[in-house]
Amino acid sequence: MATLIDGKRLAQLENDKTARRVAALRASGITPGLAVILVGDDPASQVYVRSKQRKARELGIYSVQTTLPATAQQAEVAAVIDAYNHDERIHAILVQSPLPAHLDEQALVAMIDPAKDVDGFHPLNVGKLYNHLPGHYPVACTPRGIITMLDTLNFEYAGARAVIVGRSILVGRPLQALLVNRNATVTMIGRRTKAAAALMKTADLLVVAAGQPQLVTAAMVKPGAVVIDVGINRLADGHLVGDVDFAAVEPLAQAITPVPGGVGPMTIASLMTQTVDLAEWSQTDA
Ligand SMILES: NC(=O)C1=CN([C@@H]2O[C@H](COP(=O)(O)OP(=O)(O)OC[C@H]3O[C@@H](n4cnc5c(N)ncnc54)[C@H](OP(=O)(O)O)[C@@H]3O)[C@@H](O)[C@H]2O)C=CC1
């Protein structure tokens, strides 16, 4: 029987801390501000953005949103980013991914003031993380939430063999850097990886962020591994499942995250924490 890593409960604990930090900042005259930019009408993105807004407001964060039509041009999105860059009430800016295909997402992210880059996707912040530079800078929220979960297990990073399935800018790549910086030995798996199952089986820590239901079966998991399932897949019957065959893998794992109620809620909690971090740093690092 594995330890169930209860993301909902851990997120609640983190959000309680965030609410207290927001209250303290507001008492000193600073209200942390989050701006979310949504382009188009992707239903999943609308759900995520709504839950981010709701949580921010619950915690006392000033939260605003700009929604643009799917036909919006690059310059229109850029103008919205520019306005938030210069808005003193806003400490954190997020451009919801994915953007419609005609937009250059990387160019837009690069226009965000790096000090307001709550997703940690700006190339300056990515580079600082990659090079393990000291100092304050934002990092991607999903990997940050995963590290928080592993820390609560007292996971021993140094010397651990970690395998990450998925190498996106959102999840796999920044998590790779965070784990390497903690002295883990990290293997990245993509679609063209040969003998992926055998590599996964070597993992003390297996993180799966591919977006493929049932990708990881019991045969791919080393007994005693810690398994983090990032996948969010909506099945035809409406059920939400991860990328791991939970029922089969749970009995062998040392610890495992459920979907829903695992990495997802922690991602949102990390986003809230990082919004407050950015507001605090804007005072001290100026
Ligand atoms: N819980 C949360 O907070 C979050 C959940 N997600 C979820 O995580 C999943 C991944 O999201 P994201 O990182 O944006 O994904 P992307 O679609 O951007 O990338 C998927 C990655 O998985 C790899 N991959 C896909 N299929 C396979 C396979 N069969 N074998 C090996 N590798 C494979 C791809 O490999 P290649 O590079 O070779 O194409 C790619 O690197 C999605 O389900 C998403 O909804 C995402 C963000 C946050």
Ligand SMILES: Nc1nc(=O)c2c([nH]1)NC[C@@H]1CN(c3ccc(C(=O)N[C@@H](CCC(=O)O)C(=O)O)cc3)C=[N+]21
């Ligand atoms: N700029 C940007 N930053 C992101 O962080 C970002 C993004 N774009 N685009 C999409 C992905 C996906 N993502 C999720 C966040 C929370 C849940 C979450 O809370 N999931 C709940 C279930 C929610 C439901 O029922 O649909 C759970 O797992 O329990 C899931 C996925 C953030 N992303």
